[in-house]
């Protein structure tokens with residue numbers, strides 16, 4: 001009896017010790033789990049429920065422990081997995097269930113209970129029974145949100161660095177070519193134009209005419225490449241965007257056929273800071289693209305509005321600030337997701353050969369970015385497209401239309417009067433200079449020619465009478481055209497200057513001042529006349 005009761009007491013004590021030890025172990029296990037920085041979750045396949053989790057996992061997803069454990073595992077997975085990342089994980093999970101593998105690792109986006117999205121790196125392993133059936137699924141998960149963001153930021157930075165380097169290289173190449181090419185085109189166009197006007201045989205005039213129009217097309221190509229590489233000559237000023245839209249619309253009515261209706265919704269209140277000529281180019285390109293997307297007809301809506309970019313309402317590529325937007329909305333074919341990433345690439349086109357060069361959007365983006373703006377696209381197949389251009393808001397009011405050079409062509413270079421204003425013409429290319437000198441003399445100007453800045457200064461000093469107009473190339477060896485103008489102004493503060501250039505060399509530019517104009521190379525003799533005449537022979541308001 002005594003022996004039996006001793007044995008009983010020993011067993012009780014043993015039982016109590018074991019229970020105590022078990023409780024201690026459980027506590028140690030739980031605190032170990034909860035002290036882990038890595039999230040943990042175990043599920044029973046048989047019972048189709050979660051068995052256990054830890055604090056790190058609850059914190060990561062923003063759930064209470066009891067709530068998490070009592071949710072159906074599949075439902076919980078659906079709720080906490082970002083929709084775009086579900087397929088990738090399901091494929092892995094199916095391989096585990098099929099017995100092809102026992103574990104997988106995955107970086108995916110989790111959705112927290114409050115809807116916030118966070119990157120996590122998970123590792124999942126299956127525990128099987130002797131028949132190979134999955135009994136438990138064990139998941140561990142690390143919060144890699146910050147790391148993922150750093151990686152993405154670094155990738156973005158590298159990408160934009162690469163883009164910048166690419167543009168810099170292309171820009172240098174295009175700039176170098178454009179400089180020479182535009183001088184060549186100027187000479188070709190100028191001489192062909194003179195030939196055309198003086199030819200008394202119709203065939204000769206016909207051929208000369210083809211030379212001129214072909215050279216014009218080549219000039220357009222260089223202009224687009226320059227725009228793409230952001231080396232266009234830009235003259236940003238306060239522009240009334242609504243007026244530009246109205247003007248372009250009127251101009252385009254001739255190019256766009258009946259089944260396309262053009263609607264305007266002009267709500268912009270503020271002036272835009274832009275080069276109005278380039279803005280017209282941008283708008284024209286977008287409208288022609290919209291037209292091409294609607295072969296069966298449709299509607300183009302041109303919309304303007306003021307836009308405020310803030311950190312809470314960001315727009316890609318724009319610093320916070322005040323902008324004016326110009327949107328071109330069409331009801332056309334839309335853009336497929338496969339095409340979308342390429343539309344701004346130069347020479348990318350889906351149009352048949354001969355219809356598009358693929359430089360339209362490339363040059364549009366170049367102009368917009370060079371002007372401190374951005375362009376966005378919203379489109380889906382069959383649903384039409386919306387291209388929205390954002391450009392900075394101008395602080396000043398748009399200038400009233402200044403003495404615009406007359407648009408009337410100067411017919412056949414007949415000297416209109418005997419008065420001889422003196423023009424100092426500077427260009428380092430001999431054939432360009434002698435062509436322009438010939439043209440100006442035909443227009444009854446007295447022309448002094450210089451090969452470079454130093455020669456021009458000497459010539460100006462030696463010439464006793466005042467010089468009425470300086471016509472100078474900008475990019476020249478030695479002194480640039482801009483430096484030349486500044487140095488001649490020391491003696492003659494009111495000197496009028498007409499700059500010419502085939503492209504915008506960085507640092508050779510500055511904002512044009514009063515008494516200054518710019519004409520992009522190449523140009524026809526008529527265009528030179530229009531500028532020079534508008535400048536020197538404009539009707540004076542005072543008697």
Ligand SMILES: Nc1ncnc2c1ncn2[C@@H]1O[C@H](COP(=O)(O)OP(=O)(O)OP(=O)(O)O)[C@@H](O)[C@H]1O
Nearest residue numbers: 289290293334343349350356357358359360361385
């Ligand atoms: N509004 C639009 N709707 C549908 N697709 C468009 C639209 N705008 C542009 N695209 C697509 O983007 C491509 C590139 O446009 P982009 O203006 O650069 O070149 P393009 O119009 O083909 O040729 P280019 O403008 O040089 O004559 C087009 O070929 C077309 O596939």
Ligand SMILES: [Mg+2]
Nearest residue numbers: 285289360361
């Ligand atoms: Mg186009």
